[in-house]
Amino acid sequence: MSERTQTRSPIIVADNLEKTFFRGRGRKAVQIPAVKPLSLTVEPGEFIGFLGPNGAGKSTTIKMLIGILEPSGGTVHVDGLIPAKHRVHLALRLGVVFGQRTQLWWDLPLLESYRLLKVMYRVNEADYRRQMETLVELLDLSSFWHTPVRQLSLGQRMRGELAAALLHRPKILVLDEPTIGLDVTAKSDVRRFLLRENRERRTTIVLTTHDMSDVEELCTRIVVINQGIKMFDGTVNHLEERTGALSALHVTFQTTPLWDAINLPGIEHLSSDDDRSVLLHYNRRQFTPPQILEQIREAGRIEDFRMEEPRLELIMRTLYEGDGRLGE
Ligand SMILES: Nc1ncnc2c1ncn2[C@@H]1O[C@H](COP(=O)(O)OP(=O)(O)OP(=O)(O)O)[C@@H](O)[C@H]1O
Numbered sequence: 285m286s287e288r289t290q291t292r293s294p295i296i297v298a299d300n301l302e303k304t305f306f307r308g309r310g311r312k313a314v315q316i317p318a319v320k321p322l323s324l325t326v327e328p329g330e331f332i333g334f335l336g337p338n339g340a341g342k343s344t345t346i347k348m349l350i351g352i353l354e355p356s357g358g359t360v361h362v363d364g365l366i367p368a369k370h371r372v373h374l375a376l377r378l379g380v381v382f383g384q385r386t387q388l389w390w391d392l393p394l395l396e397s398y399r400l401l402k403v404m405y406r407v408n409e410a411d412y413r414r415q416m417e418t419l420v421e422l423l424d425l426s427s428f429w430h431t432p433v434r435q436l437s438l439g440q441r442m443r444g445e446l447a448a449a450l451l452h453r454p455k456i457l458v459l460d461e462p463t464i465g466l467d468v469t470a471k472s473d474v475r476r477f478l479l480r481e482n483r484e485r486r487t488t489i490v491l492t493t494h495d496m497s498d499v500e501e502l503c504t505r506i507v508v509i510n511q512g513i514k515m516f517d518g519t520v521n522h523l524e525e526r527t528g529a530l531s532a533l534h535v536t537f538q539t540t541p542l543w544d545a546i547n548l549p550g551i552e553h554l555s556s557d558d559d560r561s562v563l564l565h566y567n568r569r570q571f572t573p574p575q576i577l578e579q580i581r582e583a584g585r586i587e588d589f590r591m592e593e594p595r596l597e598l599i600m601r602t603l604y605e606g607d608g609r610l611g612e
C-alpha cells in the first residue's frame with residue numbers, strides 16, 4: 285500500500301451542521317433540535333474526544349459525519365466528500381464502531397465476517413492477509429476466531445469490531461462508545477490499540493465515551509457539546525487551565541462525621557469511600573485548604589487529608605451541570 289500523503293487541509297469540516305428530529309405528525313409534531321448549528325474542523329491525524337452528557341447530540345452528529353443521517357441544515361465534508369451523498373465511496377475510507385451495535389454477522393464465526401467485509405470493501409488478497417495478520421496479533425483474536433459472533437463476550441466482540449472497522453485500512457476511524465462495558469484489561473487493550481493506530485498510522489480518530497480516563501489517555505483534543513451546542517473545543521490542558529479554579533480535598537475523620545456540618549455554601553460534597561471520608565470540591569479562588577479544614581472542624585476530628593488534582597471527570601461534571609461558561 286502506498287505511503288499516505290500528508291495533506292494540510294482538514295479531513296472533517298462541519299459548517300453550521302444541524303439536526304432536528306420530529307416526533308409525531310401534523311400539528312402535534314414536536315421538534316427535537318438534537319444538534320444546533322455546530323461547526324467543527326478536524327485535521328488529519330488528530331485524536332478527538334467528542335464528549336457531552338447523555339442526549340447531548342454526539343451520536344446524532346456522528347451519524348451525520350458518516351452519512352447515515354442527513355443534516356437538517358449546514359454542511360459537512362469528510363475527506364472532501366459529502367457523507368449523506370457519497371456514503372458508499374466514503375465507507376471505503378472510514379472505519380466505524382458503535383459500541384452498542386454490531387457490524388458483524390451474528391451467526392457467523394468472526395473469520396467469516398471478515399471474509400465478507402473483505403469483499404464488500406474490495407480489499408485484495410495480499411492486503412487482506414497482511415492487515416489480518418497484524419490485527420489478529422494486536423487484538424489477540426486467534427482464540428475466538430472460529431466462534432460465532434453471538435457467542436463472544438463483550439470484550440472479545442469489541443476487539444472483533446475494531447478489527448472489522450480497520451480491515452480496509454481506513455484513514456478515519458469513528459468510534460461511538462467503544463469501551464462501554466469493558467473490564468479494565470479489555471479497556472486497556474483497546475486503548476493501547478487505538479493509540480498505536482493513531483500515533484503510528486496517523487489515522488484520524490473521533491471518539492465518544494463517558495469514560496474520562498479514555499480521554500485522558502488518548503485524546504489530543506476534546507470537543508464538548510451539551511444540548512446540541514458546542515461548549516468547548518481545545519486540549520485537555522487548555523480545559524484544565526480554563527477551569528483551573530476547581531480543586532478537591534479528600535478528608536478522613538477519626539469517626540463518622542456530622543454530615544450536616546459539612547454542608548457548607550460553596551463547598552460541594554462529591555463522594556465518600558466509606559463513612560469516615562469525604563471528597564470536597566471547591567473553588568480555589570474562594571477557599572484555601574486550611575480555610576476548609578477550619579470550616580469543617582465542627583463535623584468531627586480530622587485524621588488525615590490530601591489534595592486531589594482536579595480530574596477531568598470533575599471538570600466535566602461542572603461543565604455539564606453548570607451554565608456552560610468556563611470562567612474566562
Ligand atoms: N431517531 C431519532 N428520532 C427522534 N429523536 C432522536 C433520534 N435520535 C436521537 N434523538 C434525540 O436527539 C437527542 C440527541 O441524541 P443523541 O443520541 O445524539 O445523544 P448522545 O449525545 O449520543 O447521548 P448518549 O451519551 O446518551 O449516547 C436526544 O434528545 C434524543 O432523544
Ligand SMILES: [Mg+2]
Binds near residue numbers: 342343344460
Ligand atoms: Mg450516543
